[in-house]
Amino acid sequence: MKLLKQKILNEGKVLSDTVLKVDSFLNHQVDPQLMLNIGETFTNLFSSEGITKILTLESSGIAPSTMAGLKLRVPVIFARKRKSLTLVDDLYSANIYSFTKKETNEISVSKDYISSNDTVLIIDDFLANGQAALGLLDIVEQAGASLAGFGIVIEKGFQNGGNLLRERGIRVESLANIASLSNGKVTFK
Amino acid sequence: MKLLKQKILNEGKVLSDTVLKVDSFLNHQVDPQLMLNIGETFTNLFSSEGITKILTLESSGIAPSTMAGLKLRVPVIFARKRKSLTLVDDLYSANIYSFTKKETNEISVSKDYISSNDTVLIIDDFLANGQAALGLLDIVEQAGASLAGFGIVIEKGFQNGGNLLRERGIRVESLANIASLSNGKVTFK
Numbered sequence: 001m002k003l004l005k006q007k008i009l010n011e012g013k014v015l016s017d018t019v020l021k022v023d024s025f026l027n028h029q030v031d032p033q034l035m036l037n038i039g040e041t042f043t044n045l046f047s048s049e050g051i052t053k054i055l056t057l058e059s060s061g062i063a064p065s066t067m068a069g070l071k072l073r074v075p076v077i078f079a080r081k082r083k084s085l086t087l088v089d090d091l092y093s094a095n096i097y098s099f100t101k102k103e104t105n106e107i108s109v110s111k112d113y114i115s116s117n118d119t120v121l122i123i124d125d126f127l128a129n130g131q132a133a134l135g136l137l138d139i140v141e142q143a144g145a146s147l148a149g150f151g152i153v154i155e156k157g158f159q160n161g162g163n164l165l166r167e168r169g170i171r172v173e174s175l176a177n178i179a180s181l182s183n184g185k186v187t188f189k
Numbered sequence: 190m191k192l193l194k195q196k197i198l199n200e201g202k203v204l205s206d207t208v209l210k211v212d213s214f215l216n217h218q219v220d221p222q223l224m225l226n227i228g229e230t231f232t233n234l235f236s237s238e239g240i241t242k243i244l245t246l247e248s249s250g251i252a253p254s255t256m257a258g259l260k261l262r263v264p265v266i267f268a269r270k271r272k273s274l275t276l277v278d279d280l281y282s283a284n285i286y287s288f289t290k291k292e293t294n295e296i297s298v299s300k301d302y303i304s305s306n307d308t309v310l311i312i313d314d315f316l317a318n319g320q321a322a323l324g325l326l327d328i329v330e331q332a333g334a335s336l337a338g339f340g341i342v343i344e345k346g347f348q349n350g351g352n353l354l355r356e357r358g359i360r361v362e363s364l365a366n367i368a369s370l371s372n373g374k375v376t377f378k
Contacts, residue, residue, distance in 0.1 A: 029302045030251070030265040032258035058248035059267060062219070066252040069221035076219040078248060113218045 001041050001175040005188055007034060008154070008176055014184045018128075018156070019100070026125055026153065030063045038175060039067025042123065042151040045173045046072070049148035052118045053077060055140065057107060057132055060125040064153055068123055077114065079107040079136060092142040096135035099128070107132075109139050116144035127152040127174065130161025137170075149173060156181075157189045190230050190364040194377055196223060197343070197365055203373045207317075207345070208289070215314055215342065219252045227364060228256025231312065231340040234362045235261070238337035241307045242266060244329065246296060246321055249314040253342055257312055266303065268296040268325060281331040285324035288317070296321075298328050305333035316341040316363065319350025326359075338362060345370075346378045 013021040025031040042064075054076045056065040062078050069076040082105070091108040098105065114120060120143075122136045133150060140147050149171030155162050157177040165172050177189040202210040214220040231253075243265045245254040251267050258265040271294070280297040287294065303309060309332075311325045322339060329336050338360030344351050346366040354361050366378040 023299060024301070025264075028266060028269065028299055030255055030258065030267065032255050032265060033262070035255055036259060059251060059269075062248060062251040063255045063265070066219055066221050066224055066255060069219065070225055073222070075214075076221060076252070077217060078219065080217065080248075110212060110217055112213070 001038070003034065003037055004153070004176050007031070008178075008186055012186055014181045014186060017181050018159070020154070020156070020178065020181055020186065022154070026063075027060045032063070035063045035067045036070075038064045038153060039069070039071050041175055042068040042121070042173070043071035046121050046148055046151065049121070050119050051121045051148050053114055053145075054121050054123055055079065055109070055114065055136055056123045057081070057136060061123055064125065064151075065123040068121070068151065072121075075113070077109055079109050079139065081105045081107055092139045094135035094138040094142075096131045098131065107135050107139070109143075111143070114140065114143040114145050118143065118145040119148050120145045121148045121151055123151040123153075125153045126156065127154075127161045127165075127172070128156040128159045130159075130164040133161055133165060137165075151175075154178065190227070192223065192226055193342070193365050196220070197367075197375055201375055203370045203375060206370050207348070209343070209345070209367065209370055209375065211343070215252075216249045221252070224252045224256045225259075227253045227342060228258075228260050230364055231257040231310070231362070232260035235310055235337055235340065238310070239308050240310045240337050242303055242334075243310050243312055244268065244298070244303065244325055245312045246270070246325060250312055253314065254312040257310070257340065261310075264302070266298055268298050268328065270294045270296055281328045283324040283327040283331075285320045287320065296324050296328070298332075300332070303329065303332040303334050307332065307334040308337050309334045310337045310340055312340040312342075314342045315345065316343075316350045316354075316361070317345040317348045319348075319353040322350055322354060326354075340364075343367065
């Protein structure tokens with residue numbers, strides 16, 4: 001997705017060989033028009049899959065997922081990283097380790113919102129080592145739902161998450177796939 | 190906003206005299222078309238205010254804010270509840286106490302994204318006792334930005350947050366204002 005790659009080149013900050021900061025349009029400040037374009041692109045890629053629900057993870061997955069949900073005309077569920085007082089139903093849950101934040105979070109989804117009748121598209125802002133992706137996949141499997149695939153805004157193609165998913169035969173569509181962040185420079189695959 | 194009130198009546202769960210659960214369309218599962226309608230309504234209400242930025246709080250404020258940002262053609266900033274490894278800039282921060290979760294969170298916004306040149310619309314999913322609202326207001330004031338007002342999806346009009354803001358002369362637009370949750374029943378003002 002050319003517009004996204006241009007935005008990454010113009011505004012992304014390479015903090016190390018593994019960390020790309022895109023706080024100006026995705027992870028802290030959000031560019032709503034770009035999110036709409038991302039949602040439309042996911043919709044074009046997955047429109048024939050019979051998707052009934054989008055599953056994402058709070059917080060940075062919510063904006064692109066909501067735009068994709070608008071275009072695909074399906075609800076979006078954001079997995080919660082902590083149980084809240086009002087989330088008291090039966091839950092699907094999975095543990096994910098964040099290498100960025102160096103902590104394990106339990107993510108949860110109410111059983112009310114995904115069932116074995118659903119075909120789920122998982123959307124997330126980043127795919128790196130795949131820990132969050134595997135947690136979301138675990139939840140889809142617990143629900144007995146079908147998986148249409150993963151829609152990823154930015155894949156760090158030099159880390160192993162994409163391989164972990166594709167080796168299982170899962171469809172992964174990344175709108176920008178980064179080959180390297182070496183020498184402070186973003187190189188796409 | 191009639192559509193929102195109908196959705197609250199149809200799908201909201203009254204858990205106590207103070208807790209309304211709207212996990213089926215706002216706080217866990219999100220209805221993207223409703224979010225678009227909410228964004229359009231905020232846009233109509235605030236279109237003459239010269240808004241340059243929308244400020245919200247992760248996670249449930251992100252979907253309605255992104256739709257409002259799409260329609261107002263301005264960026265959305267979501268305040269972070271915890272500092273992340275990649276959020277290393279100078280920060281505006283404020284402490285907010287959540288009566289729902291019974292904990293204090295520090296919320297932070299990078300100084301890169303709000304300045305004294307901005308006119309900010311604050312959007313949030315709920316306004317109850319006003320703790321989150323005052324925290325977001327504090328951040329706008331630290332930035333020296335102008336405040337256009339608050340766009341609230343659901344106000345608990347029987348709690349004090351709305352008064353706290355309106356007494357200061359702040360414009361608060363709530364799309365659904367709840368007078369009472371007594372006897373398991375939602376009554377609007």
